[in-house]
Amino acid sequence: MKQYLGPLNKENPVLVQTLGVCSALAVTAQLKPAVVMALSVTAVCAVANLVISLIRNTIPPRIRIIVQLLVVSTLVIMVDQILQAYVYEVSKMLSVFVGLIITNCIIMGRLEAFALSHKPLPSFVDGIMNGIGYGLVLVVVAFFRELLGSGTLWGHPVVPQSWYAAGYLNNGLMILPPMALILVGGLIWIVNSRKSGVNH
Amino acid sequence: MKTFSNRYIFLYITVLVMVIAVLLTAVSMGLKPRREANQKVEKAQQILRAAGYENVGKEAALRMFDSVAVRNDIGGRECYDIRCADGTDGLVVFVEGKGLWGPIWGYVVLADDRATVKGVVFAHKSETPGLGDRITSPEFTRSFVGKRILDKDGNFVSVSVIPKGRGGEIPEENRVDAISGATLTSKGVNAMLRDQLAITTETEKR
Numbered sequence: 001m002k003q004y005l006g007p008l009n010k011e012n013p014v015l016v017q018t019l020g021v022c023s024a025l026a027v028t029a030q031l032k033p034a035v036v037m038a039l040s041v042t043a044v045c046a047v048a049n050l051v052i053s054l055i056r057n058t059i060p061p062r063i064r065i066i067v068q069l070l071v072v073s074t075l076v077i078m079v080d081q082i083l084q085a086y087v088y089e090v091s092k093m094l095s096v097f098v099g100l101i102i103t104n105c106i107i108m109g110r111l112e113a114f115a116l117s118h119k120p121l122p123s124f125v126d127g128i129m130n131g132i133g134y135g136l137v138l139v140v141v142a143f144f145r146e147l148l149g150s151g152t153l154w155g156h157p158v159v160p161q162s163w164y165a166a167g168y169l170n171n172g173l174m175i176l177p178p179m180a181l182i183l184v185g186g187l188i189w190i191v192n193s194r195k196s197g198v199n200h
Numbered sequence: 201m202k203t204f205s206n207r208y209i210f211l212y213i214t215v216l217v218m219v220i221a222v223l224l225t226a227v228s229m230g231l232k233p234r235r236e237a238n239q240k241v242e243k244a245q246q247i248l249r250a251a252g253y254e255n256v257g258k259e260a261a262l263r264m265f266d267s268v269a270v271r272n273d274i275g276g277r278e279c280y281d282i283r284c285a286d287g288t289d290g291l292v293v294f295v296e297g298k299g300l301w302g303p304i305w306g307y308v309v310l311a312d313d314r315a316t317v318k319g320v321v322f323a324h325k326s327e328t329p330g331l332g333d334r335i336t337s338p339e340f341t342r343s344f345v346g347k348r349i350l351d352k353d354g355n356f357v358s359v360s361v362i363p364k365g366r367g368g369e370i371p372e373e374n375r376v377d378a379i380s381g382a383t384l385t386s387k388g389v390n391a392m393l394r395d396q397l398a399i400t401t402e403t404e405k406r
Contacts, residue, residue, distance in 0.1 A: 027329065058212070074220045085238070096302075096326040176331070176381065
């Protein structure tokens with residue numbers, strides 16, 4: 001059980017393994033796209049892990065990366081189509097980043113490191129946990145970026161108008177990617193300082 | 201490690217690709233009606249919003265659109281005659297151009313004089329969330345209301361999208377402020393309007 005909970009804490013894909021940082025910077029300007037992105041990555045990661053695990057003994061090692069890419073991109077295209085059909089507005093907010101899930105290192109990383117050598121069910125759970133580990137970081141970063149950058153949460157204004165009248169300003173830097181990098185860096189710092197005996 | 205013959209590898213990948221092709225086609229075809237319905241409703245909502253109808257629900261949008269708008273292309277460009285929310289007649293012009301990452305497009309509603317902007321909406325495929333995608337925000341689109349695409353002598357000048365404070369010689373009524381942090385997307389909007397709104401005045405003269 002413990003190995004499955006790793007991604008939520010000491011083996012977090014973004015904060016400890018520093019995978020998938022690119023998209024974590026890109027979609028976290030607001031909370032809503034961040035949550036949908038997290039769900040999409042979780043779905044893709046879990047199902048890709050399951051599929052690869054199911055066919056792991058038939059995959060010729062020499063073309064395993066190609067096979068993995070095919071499976072992942074198929075799933076991502078399906079997720080994109082489903083988002084466009086059922087949550088059209090959000091799919092527009094995520095725009096190119098759904099397609100970029102294909103290149104998310106977490107997914108390929110888990111396929112290589114776990115699904116190729118484990119049974120289907122554990123692989124599926126591993127995919128879900130890593131997706132959630134990734135999603136948690138996205139949500140935390142997006143929470144602060146949306147709150148401080150736009151004064152809203154989930155699109156609803158939360159900073160009272162009286163603050164603005166008193167001279168409060170939204171921090172424009174928050175909605176720019178560099179600030180996301182700084183926030184992610186801060187989170188990495190916190191997680192690493194809680195872990196004893198880390199050496200990179 | 202288990203070894204696989206070349207023949208197996210070729211066969212394996214061919215079968216895999218074929219399975220995937222069938223699967224994706226099925227998903228795409230299956231969801232197509234829903235996707236297209238979404239796009240149609242969105243378009244109707246966008247045009248209605250530009251014409252001043254606020255918060256038209258998804259269900260009502262298509263019916264309402266049919267009752268106030270009639271397609272009337274000008275010079276091969278997609279246009280509609282529309283009855284605006286304030287009761288006046290307007291002309292909807294479809295414009296399309298390039299943003300920073302991909303296509304942008306929009307609908308401009310001109311008043312009966314074919315010179316005054318009554319409202320605009322913009323949409324985009326892949327502008328940066330939080331920056332370029334703010335061309336769709338009410339703050340930006342509202343700044344176009346009341347602007348004119350003709351100068352004082354009646355020549356076409358479009359509505360320029362210029363960074364704040366750099367308007368220079370351009371009269372207030374012919375420009376709006378660009379979005380800070382989204383310079384290239386703003387330039388895209390500027391070029392789109394400049395290149396494509398002219399059609400309305402040209403046809404008028406002919």
